[in-house]
Amino acid sequence: MQQTRLDNTFKKLGESNSKAFVAFVSAGDPDPVTSLKIMHGLPTAGADIIELGMPFTDPMADGPSIQASSQRALKAGMTLKGTLDMVRQFRTDNDETPIVLMGYYNPVYIYGVDAFIHDAKQAGVDGLIIVDLPPEEDEELCIPALNAGLNFIRLATPTTDDARLPEVLAKTSGFVYYVSITGITGSASPERNVVEEAVARVKRHTDLPVAVGFGIRTAEQAEAIASVADGAVVGSALVDVIAESLDSHGGSSPETVTETLKKAQELADGVKRA
Amino acid sequence: MSKANSYTTGPDENGRFGIFGGRFVAETLMPLILDLEKAYGAARQDPAFLDQLQDLQTHYVGRPSPLYFAERLTEHYGGAKIYLKRDELNHTGSHKINNCLGQILLAKRMGKRRIIAETGAGQHGVAVATVAARFGLPCTVFMGATDIERQKPNVFRMKLLGAEIMPVTSGAGTLKDAMNEALRDWVTNVDSTFYIIGTVAGPHPYPAMVRDFQSIIGQETKQQMLEREGRLPDTLCACIGGGSNAMGLFYPFLDDESVDIIGVEAGGHGIDTPEHAASLAGGKPGVLHGNRTYLLQDDDGQITEGHSISAGLDYPGIGPEHAYLKDTGRVTYVSATDQEALDAFQLCTKLEGIIPALEPSHALSHVGKIAPDLPSDHLLVMNMCGRGDKDVFSVAEHLNVDIG
Numbered sequence: 040m041q042q043t044r045l046d047n048t049f050k051k052l053g054e055s056n057s058k059a060f061v062a063f064v065s066a067g068d069p070d071p072v073t074s075l076k077i078m079h080g081l082p083t084a085g086a087d088i089i090e091l092g093m094p095f096t097d098p099m100a101d102g103p104s105i106q107a108s109s110q111r112a113l114k115a116g117m118t119l120k121g122t123l124d125m126v127r128q129f130r131t132d133n134d135e136t137p138i139v140l141m142g143y144y145n146p147v148y149i150y151g152v153d154a155f156i157h158d159a160k161q162a163g164v165d166g167l168i169i170v171d172l173p174p175e176e177d178e179e180l181c182i183p184a185l186n187a188g189l190n191f192i193r194l195a196t197p198t199t200d201d202a203r204l205p206e207v208l209a210k211t212s213g214f215v216y217y218v219s220i221t222g223i224t225g226s227a228s229p230e231r232n233v234v235e236e237a238v239a240r241v242k243r244h245t246d247l248p249v250a251v252g253f254g255i256r257t258a259e260q261a262e263a264i265a266s267v268a269d270g271a272v273v274g275s276a277l278v279d280v281i282a283e284s285l286d287s288h289g290g291s292s293p294e295t296v297t298e299t300l301k302k303a304q305e306l307a308d309g310v311k312r313a
Numbered sequence: 314m315s316k317a318n319s320y321t322t323g324p325d326e327n328g329r330f331g332i333f334g335g336r337f338v339a340e341t342l343m344p345l346i347l348d349l350e351k352a353y354g355a356a357r358q359d360p361a362f363l364d365q366l367q368d369l370q371t372h373y374v375g376r377p378s379p380l381y382f383a384e385r386l387t388e389h390y391g392g393a394k395i396y397l398k399r400d401e402l403n404h405t406g407s408h409k410i411n412n413c414l415g416q417i418l419l420a421k422r423m424g425k426r427r428i429i430a431e432t433g434a435g436q437h438g439v440a441v442a443t444v445a446a447r448f449g450l451p452c453t454v455f456m457g458a459t460d461i462e463r464q465k466p467n468v469f470r471m472k473l474l475g476a477e478i479m480p481v482t483s484g485a486g487t488l489k490d491a492m493n494e495a496l497r498d499w500v501t502n503v504d505s506t507f508y509i510i511g512t513v514a515g516p517h518p519y520p521a522m523v524r525d526f527q528s529i530i531g532q533e534t535k536q537q538m539l540e541r542e543g544r545l546p547d548t549l550c551a552c553i554g555g556g557s558n559a560m561g562l563f564y565p566f567l568d569d570e571s572v573d574i575i576g577v578e579a580g581g582h583g584i585d586t587p588e589h590a591a592s593l594a595g596g597k598p599g600v601l602h603g604n605r606t607y608l609l610q611d612d613d614g615q616i617t618e619g620h621s622i623s624a625g626l627d628y629p630g631i632g633p634e635h636a637y638l639k640d641t642g643r644v645t646y647v648s649a650t651d652q653e654a655l656d657a658f659q660l661c662t663k664l665e666g667i668i669p670a671l672e673p674s675h676a677l678s679h680v681g682k683i684a685p686d687l688p689s690d691h692l693l694v695m696n697m698c699g700r701g702d703k704d705v706f707s708v709a710e711h712l713n714v715d716i717g
Contacts, residue, residue, distance in 0.1 A: 096615045097489065097601060099496045100339045106483060118613040144337060145600045149614030171337040171600065175327065196341040198503055203344060221341055222501040 044137035044165045045190050045213035048087055049248045049269065059214075059270030060085055060261070060310040061250050062303050063141065065092035065108040066125050067117025068281055073291040074112070077281075077299050078129050082136045084300040085307020088250075089129075090168070090272065093122050093142030100170045102225035104275035107282060111289070119146045119155070123162045130163035139192060139213070141168040144179065152180055156187045166190030166213045174206050181210050190214075195241055197221050204244045214248040216272065217241055219255075219264070225275025228254045235267035258309030265313035273306050320567035320643050323634065328517020328604075331640060333633035336516045338603045341500045346603075350518040352423050357525065362418060369414050373447070374404045376411075376529065380537035380694070385664040386680075393548070393687035395680060397697040398534050398562065401670065407699035408530060408558045409440035413509055415526035417444040420507035427506045428452040431495040433460055433488035433554065434625030434672065435467025436699055437511030442476035444509075452476045455494045457486035460624045467703050485618040488554075488628045492602055512555025513632030516603030520632050527561025534694055535565055542692055548573040548683070551696040552676040553646070554590070554626035556635045558698035567643060576635060577679045579621035580648035590619030591648040592631040593639050606633040622651035622711065623671035625699070653678040655711055658701065670699030671708070 052059055062081050067074050081089055094112040098105060126138055140159065147155050147169065159167070167184055174181075174193070181191045190213030198221060199207050208215065217237060219229030229251070238249050251264050252272025265271040280302045284295040323330040336346060356362040370376040379399045387395045400408040420428060428445045430452070432438030438454040445452035454471055458480045461468050471478055479498075484490035499508045513520045513527070538546050549566060551559035553576045566572045581589030589595060592607040599608040601616055609617045609629035621627040638644040649657075654671055657678035662668045669677060673696060680695050687693065701708070709716045 096484070097493050099493050099602070100341075100500060102497070113615060120613075143600075145608075145610070145616070146614035148600055148605075149597075149610065149612070170339050171603070173336065173338060173340050173343045175336045175343065194340045196339075198341050198344045200344065207340065218341065221503045223497045226501065 040212060041188055043190055048137050058265040058310050058313045059087040059250060060307040061088040061090055061270050061272040062086035062277060063090040063092060063272060063274030064277055065094050065112045066122035067094060067112035067115050068108045069111045069285055069291045070115040071117060071121060073295055075125055075128055076296045080300040081303055082133060084303040086303055088137045090139045090141050093119055093140055093146055095143045095146055100223055102223040102275060104225045104279050108278035119150050123158050126162040126164055137165040139166040139168055140164055144169050144171050152183055156184055160187055160189060166192050168192045168216060177210060185210060192216050194218050208245045214250050215241055215245060217249050217251045218253045219251050220253050224253050226254055228260055231263045231267060234264055238268045258305045261306045261309035262313045265310040271310050277302055324517060324521050330634045330637035333606050333636040334517055334520055334604050337600045338516045339500060341503060345503055346516050353419060353518055353522050356419055356422055366415055366418055374410050377533040378402050380534060383665055389664055390681060390684035393684040393691040393693040395684060396694045398530060398694055400530055400696060400698045401700035405440045405443050407436040409437045409511060411529055412523050412526040413440040413444045416509045417448050421448060425507035428509055429495050429498050429506055430509045430511060431455045431491040435464040435703060436625060439467050439470050441509050442471040442474035446474045453479055455479045455481055455491040457488060457491050458482045459486035463707050464624055464703060512557040513560045513634060514555045514602060514604060514630060520634055523557050524560045524564055527557050528564045530561035531565035534562060545569055545572055546692040546694045548693045550575045550676050550680055552577045552672045554628050556632040558696050560632060560634060562696045574644045576644055576646045577676045578646060578648040579623060579626035579675055580650040581620040583650055584648050588620040590621040590627045592629060593646045594648055601630055604633045606630050606636040622654060625672045647679055649675040649678040657681060668701035669697055670701045671704045673698050
């Protein structure tokens with residue numbers, strides 16, 4: 040596989056011995072226009088990688104924050120096609136920041152796997168995280184995506200034992216997303232030493248960078264986690280800021296973009312201290 | 314699709330029935346369902362496990378359930394000879410207990426210490442709460458807030474049985490949302506918890522396992538019909554939400570070519586309206602809750618809400634084996650509307666003295682459509698998979714009767 044934006048980003052960060060801040064927002068939350076503004080601002084606020092959620096009605100691995108964020112986006116009319124359009128617009132003035140789409144398989148399946156891979160690639164997407172496609176279902180999307188030059192980022196979890204890790208890592212590329220807790224997004228916060236041990240375990244099986252997510256809410260936590268990994272992923276804490284900034288009708292307010300980017304900056308500063 | 318040599322060989326080693334089924338779950342759950350598959354594979358070949366299950370089916374559930382000749386319904390329709398498979402007489406009032414017993418024995422065998430489940434109408438929830446009480450395991454049941462409102466008697470029964478009820482307010486607050494929430498709990502409590510799925514859906518091995526535990530319905534029916542009539546039935550008919558009672562009745566007959574098999578989906582206000590729960594008639598293949606199957610969804614792959622008068626049928630998906638049986642043409646799938654089910658509910662109550670649940674009332678309404686045109690020696694079996702005690706309040710409401 041050719042070098043991708045993800046490979047380049049981690050390489051560059053590695054050279055300066057810094058860690059990656061991976062920022063998650065749902066595409067279209069709270070509306071497509073505001074969401075694109077947030078997305079545009081994230082790199083300046085310190086995000087090294089943008090993880091863009093593909094909204095889905097039934098996000099089974101997500102906690103209340105990201106469920107709500109997904110619902111807001113759907114209510115505002117976001118679709119998978121709209122998500123790809125957002126990426127395309129983002130790419131008109133940013134050709135550097137990697138974009139990873141994260142979501143569930145059904146919208147992709149309905150879009151059509153071949154058409155999706157083609158359109159995602161063309162829009163400027165770098166990688167995919169599909170929560171409900173474990174290695175057992177690799178033929179669905181993982182293999183065609185890899186063949187097309189898209190990174191397929193796999194989740195490794197505390198339940199992925201040493202016997203299973205090689206299978207999970209086999210077709211992973213870009214980075215490994217280590218899920219720091221058994222649970223849904225935005226719930227319990229992970230403990231630094233437990234994560235340190237887990238990252239070391241994953242790294243015994245792969246040379247890929249390992250980013251850690253699920254449950255990181257503050258700059259301090261981001262710093263602690265990033266200090267024992269190659270990057271930290273934050274989602275729920277960011278979309279909570281979006282939720283809190285909304286006006287009484289649930290629409291975006293003048294603070295939505297600024298507050299969200301301010302939070303991103305705090306988290307990024309935490310990661311950079313690591 | 315070419316004709317299969319046998320319809321009973323599925324699923325394959327990847328949990329597929331044709332293109333349907335599979336294991337579409339988050340990595341956190343993947344090791345668990347592989348463990349479950351292994352444990353179930355061993356249990357089903359262990360005579361001690363099977364003996365214990367059979368003993369409980371006999372003495373705790375009251376099996377075999379009767380195959381009852383419905384003389385007055387037969388007379389009323391003036392055609393086929395109508396038999397009712399009386400699974401509503403089971404302990405807890407529906408077929409759901411057949412599966413729950415099997416799964417709780419498996420949970421014990423796997424050393425699990427806590428049970429979770431989703432429920433729609435509450436029949437599965439009651440059955441889970443019952444076996445959890447019987448085996449002394451704490452139990453949490455996820456139930457949509459809308460369903461809690463329309464199934465109050467079952468909610469109270471579950472509480473009496475010691476279960477904790479977790480109301481689910483996401484989405485429309487019905488079965489689909491309850492299943493999402495149960496999966497979220499499972500992913501959080503992987504070590505301690507066994508998830509008793511109530512229907513023939515979810516990731517492999519659930520669809521096959523639940524089918525196997527429910528197949529006792531069809532096995533008994535076959536034997537009882539041979540004893541009574543000296544031959545196989547001509548037609549089988551059962552209602553379908555996720556499809557566990559239907560799968561249980563159909564499975565042992567799938568390779569008996571002479572037997573016509575009909576599944577009846579919930580037509581809600583009509584399958585030409587957006588308000589129904591007929592996934593096969595109105596949906597298309599997609600991936601949800603761990604398996605590929607027919608789903609009610611929009612053009613963007615977003616899942617839409619099912620609607621049915623029956624809380625047990627308003628699921629936007631259907632078991633993957635039904636999806637396969639539809640595409641192969643082995644089983645015919647039709648639908649019945651809310652009103653048709655309500656009419657059948659009242660008819661059965663008045664003619665047979667049996668108050669059916671609203672779920673099998675859908676199947677009965679279809680029986681009413683086909684029976685009059687069939688000859689008097691045509692043997693038709695309908696699965697009376699649940700009793701209607703839980704539904705009397707909501708039926709009263711639909712009939713504009715105030716019973717306080």
